[in-house]
Amino acid sequence: xxxxxxxxxxxxxxxxxxxxxxxxxxxxxxxxxxxxxxxxxxxxxxxxxxxxxxxxxxxxxxxxxxxxxxxxxxxxxxxxxxxxxxxxxxxxxxxxxx
Numbered sequence: 001x002x003x004x005x006x007x008x009x010x011x012x013x014x015x016x017x018x019x020x021x022x023x024x025x026x027x028x029x030x031x032x033x034x035x036x037x038x039x040x041x042x043x044x045x046x047x048x049x050x051x052x053x054x055x056x057x058x059x060x061x062x063x064x065x066x067x068x069x070x071x072x073x074x075x076x077x078x079x080x081x082x083x084x085x086x087x088x089x090x091x092x093x094x095x096x097x098x
Contacts, residue, residue, distance in 0.1 A: 007042070015046040025049030031059070032066030040070060044078040052080075 018025065025048035028040040032054075043050045052074060054067040074080050 007045070010042050011045045014043060015048070018046065018048055025051070027051045027053065029053050029055060030067040030070050032063035032070070037070045040074060044074055050074070050080065
């Protein structure tokens with residue numbers, strides 16, 4: 001399997017899906033795990049808006065920190081801005097395309 005071709009295929013599929021459903025982008029819960037890191041990165045590669053949510057709900061502190069690291073990666077490599085919102089039991093970190 002050629003990784004770059006697989007990435008291109010998935011990004012193309014995501015872009016087609018978003019266009020067909022007439023959405024402006026994607027919302028991804030970023031948990032600090034590999035699945036959400038890969039998903040949020042693939043969504044960002046489409047060039048569409050991405051809202052990445054880091055929700056500190058029943059999550060170990062180190063997982064929250066890993067999710068923050070992924071959000072920082074998206075900001076650096078895809079030019080997203082960040083908005084942090086607080087709720088009673090959760091912190092929401094949203095990325096908004098500049």
